[in-house]
Each structure stands twice: as C-alpha cells, then as structure tokens.
Amino acid sequence: MRFVATIHVRPKAEVRDPQGEAILGALGSLGLGVVAVRTGKEIVVTFEADDDAAARTAADVMGRELLANPVIEDFRVELATA
Amino acid sequence: MVRVAILRFPGTWSERDFEHALSLVGADTEILWHTEVDLSGFDAAIVPGGFSYGDHVRAGAIARLSPATTELKRFAADGGPVLGSCNGFQILCEAGLLPGALIRNSGLEYISDWVRIRCEDAGTPFTEGLKDAVLRMPIGHGEGCFVADPATLERIEKEGLVLFRYVDGRGIVTGDANPNGSVNNIAGLRNEAGNVVGLMPHPERCAEPILGGTDGLRMLESLVRAVGTMPALVR
Numbered sequence: 368m369r370f371v372a373t374i375h376v377r378p379k380a381e382v383r384d385p386q387g388e389a390i391l392g393a394l395g396s397l398g399l400g401v402v403a404v405r406t407g408k409e410i411v412v413t414f415e416a417d418d419d420a421a422a423r424t425a426a427d428v429m430g431r432e433l434l435a436n437p438v439i440e441d442f443r444v445e446l447a448t449a
Numbered sequence: 450m451v452r453v454a455i456l457r458f459p460g461t462w463s464e465r466d467f468e469h470a471l472s473l474v475g476a477d478t479e480i481l482w483h484t485e486v487d488l489s490g491f492d493a494a495i496v497p498g499g500f501s502y503g504d505h506v507r508a509g510a511i512a513r514l515s516p517a518t519t520e521l522k523r524f525a526a527d528g529g530p531v532l533g534s535c536n537g538f539q540i541l542c543e544a545g546l547l548p549g550a551l552i553r554n555s556g557l558e559y560i561s562d563w564v565r566i567r568c569e570d571a572g573t574p575f576t577e578g579l580k581d582a583v584l585r586m587p588i589g590h591g592e593g594c595f596v597a598d599p600a601t602l603e604r605i606e607k608e609g610l611v612l613f614r615y616v617d618g619r620g621i622v623t624g625d626a627n628p629n630g631s632v633n634n635i636a637g638l639r640n641e642a643g644n645v646v647g648l649m650p651h652p653e654r655c656a657e658p659i660l661g662g663t664d665g666l667r668m669l670e671s672l673v674r675a676v677g678t679m680p681a682l683v684r
Contacts, residue, residue, distance in 0.1 A: 378552070382596055383630070385553045433514060436507055436543065438550040439596060 369449035370416055372426035376435045376442045377407035410434050413449055422446055451476045451676045454491040456521070456537075458483045458512050462499035463534065463653060470656035471495075474669045483517035488524040492676040493574070496521070498535030498589070498651060508551060508592040509539030518544050530574040530672060531645045535590055538637070538647030547638050547647045548605055549597035555630025559591040563661070564628055566613040566636045566650060567620050573643045574675035575668045576612065583620045584613075584664035586650035588628060593649040595631035595638075602632060613637035613648050 378384045387404040394401040412429060416422035426444045435442035453476045457464045464480050471478045479491075488494055502511035512518060518540070525531050525546055533541040541547045554560060563585055571580035597605060605611060613636040617626040622634045629649075637648025652665030 379598070381598060382552065383555065383594070385555050385557050385594070385630070389557055433506060433510060436510065436550055438542075438548075438598070438601070439552060 368416060368418065368422070370414055370422040370426075371447050371449050372412045372414070372422070372429070373445040373447075374410045374412065374426065374430050374434050374442055375407060375445070376410065376430070376440050377405060378439055379441055382439045419446070451492050451673050452490065453478045453672075454486070454488055454494045455480045456483060456486060456494060456496050456517050457481060458499070458501035458515060458517070460500040460502055460504075461497055461536070463497035463651065466651075466653040467495050467497050470653040470665065470669055473656055473666060474673045476669070476673055481517070483512070483515045486517040486520045488520055488529065491524075491529070493530040493532070493672055494521060494524055496531070496533040496537030496540050497653070498537055501536055501540065504536075504592070507543065509536060509541075509543040512540045513543040522546065525640070525645050528642065528644050530675065532575055532668075532672070533647040534651055534653065535588075535593075535649055538649055539592065541645060541647040546645050547640055548601050548610070549595055549638070551592050551649070552594045552596055553592050554590070554594050554628070559589075560593070560628050561589045562587070562628060564588050564636070564650060565616050565618060565620075565626065566648070567616045567622075568613055570609060570612055570639060570643075573612065573639050573646050574672050574679070575646045577671040577675055579667060579671065581620075582667070583616060584650075584667065585655065585662050586652060586664055587654045587661075588650050590629070590649055593629040593631065595635040595649075597632065605635075605638065606633070608641065610638050610641070611635055612639045612646060613650075
C-alpha cells in the first residue's frame with residue numbers, strides 16, 4: 368500500500384526559536400496583538416508499507432532518525448493512504 | 450609520523466585547509482571521501498567545516514546517516530582522537546558523539562568574524578598545555594548557537610565537558626563576547642572520555658601569521674604531541 372506521512376517538526380518549548388522571534392517582531396509592527404510565535408516545518412513523505420501499523424512505525428523512524436533531532440525538536444505524524 | 454584522516458562529505462569545504470595546517474606540524478594526512486572511510490591505521494580523525502549536504506534538514510543531520518559516521522563512531526569508541534570544527538562539530542552533535550545541538554544564531558545572520566575562546570580543560574589530545582589559554586580564532590557559521598535541555602546542560606557543566614567558552618579580550622565570559630547566543634557562552638565541548646572534541650571556530654584557518662593568527666596551530670601541535678605519547682590504539 369502507498370501512504371503519505373505529513374511529519375510536523377517543531378523546536379521544543381524550552382528551545383529558543385530565533386526565526387519565531389524575528390517573525391514576532393515583524394508581526395508586532397502590524398499591531399494585531401501578537402504575543403508569541405513559534406515556527407516549524409512540515410515534511411511530506413510518500414512511501415510503501417504493508418499496512419497502517421507498518422506505515423506508522425516507518426514514519427516514526429523517519430522522524431526519529433533524520434527529520435527531527437530529539438535533543439531540540441518534537442515531531443508529530445499525520446498518516447493517510449495515498 | 451602521525452597519520453590523520455580528514456573526512457570529506459558532499460559540501461565539506463575546509464578539508465584542504467586542515468591538510469595544509471596539519472602539514473605545518475609534520476602530520477601525514479589523507480582526505481577520505483565519506484563513502485570510502487576506513488580509519489584503520491590512522492592516529493586521529495578530523496571532521497572539517499563546510500555545508501555537508503547543503504545543511505538540509507538541519508546542519509549535520511544528513512551526514513549522520515553516512516557510512517563515514519558509523520566508522521567514526523567505532524574509531525571514537527576505541528579511543529581514537531576525533532576533532533570536529535564548525536560543520537564538523539554540528540555533525541558530531543547530530544551523531545550523538547557530543548551532547549546538545551547547534552541551532553540558528555540568535556541574531557539570525559551568518560557570522561564571519563574573529564572571536565576569543567578560553568580553554569577550560571587540558572585533558573584532551575587537542576588541548577594539552579592549553580588550560581586557561583585564551584585563543585583567537587575565526588568563525589564562519591549561521592547555526593552556531595549551542596543549546597541543550599536543562600538536565601543535559603547541568604550534566605555538561607558538572608562533568609566539565611565544556612572545553613571552550615567565548616570570552617572577551619581579558620578572558621572573561623561576557624554577553625558581548627558571545628557571537629551567536631550559545632548557552633553559557635559554550636563554543637566547544639569534549640566527550641566524557643576526552644577523545645572527541647568539537648568547536649565552532651576554525652583552528653585550521655589560524656595556523657600561519659599570514660592568516661592573522663597562529664592559535665589554531667596550538668591545538669594541532671597538541672594532537673601531534675598527544676599521539677606520540679599515547680599507547681597504540683587497538684583497532
């Protein structure tokens with residue numbers, strides 16, 4: 368079966384997010400009451416797996432081994448069949 | 450003669466500078482392409498700076514999955530001296546050979562400048578006789594802000610793993626001396642055993658007077674001395 372995993376990666380709450388801070392400064396100038404900004408990224412991976420469980424495991428391995436650094440980042444996986 | 454392996458990944462750019470700087474201290478060097486790395490017979494390994502794999506995903510992240518990193522881990526576990534500078538430091542952290550991580554500079558900009566770092570530990574092959582020495586070295590990085598979670602940071606400090614801190618001209622840790630927002634002004638680390646060392650500055654780029662300084666040479670001289678007195682590595 369073919370799956371699409373959308374892997375969301377974000378810096379952990381206690382880790383500084385300089386990009387988020389820069390965006391906060393810029394959004395602040397629009398005067399919209401913005402008080403905090405955190406950034407992240409999403410990576411969309413299409414891959415083959417035998418079933419849902421295998422796909423879930425594979426996506427977790429991708430997140431853990433490469434896409435997120437557990438020292439500084441958390442990740443979350445959304446899984447769908449292609 | 451001391452034999453030093455210099456690892457080269459796609460995007461590494463400081464391997465020739467290390468080759469030249471190591472020749473100044475009489476070391477024999479070989480630049481090894483990352484898929485063909487066999488560290489048998491080498492006395493030390495260098496992971497130079499650059500932009501391995503274009504810094505995609507995170508600086509150093511993709512190099513972690515290279516066969517060279519597997520071999521580097523074996524070499525380090527056997528006690529082999531390993532030095533990572535700049536992108537090499539980022540790779541060592543991503544590979545788990547050193548704790549913590551390096552993220553975007555607090556000012557968001559790439560910084561090319563000279564800094565001063567103070568050496569806090571002489572117990573590594575790269576810092577013999579350098580305890581409390583203040584070294585002036587160039588940096589060139591966009592992701593040099595060292596971070597670690599509170600528990601890891603406490604362990605790093607307690608076990609004395611901080612090898613270098615950014616300091617001012619008097620050798621004092623100050624906010625102004627910190628170029629990139631690194632926690633506790635950390636510029637470089639060693640591992641628990643002391644044989645793996647990483648730092649953001651570039652020792653290979655300050656190895657001759659014509660380059661504006663020779664402090665980097667002191668780390669490479671230390672390596673040659675240390676290897677000379679080390680028991681032969683079992684490999």
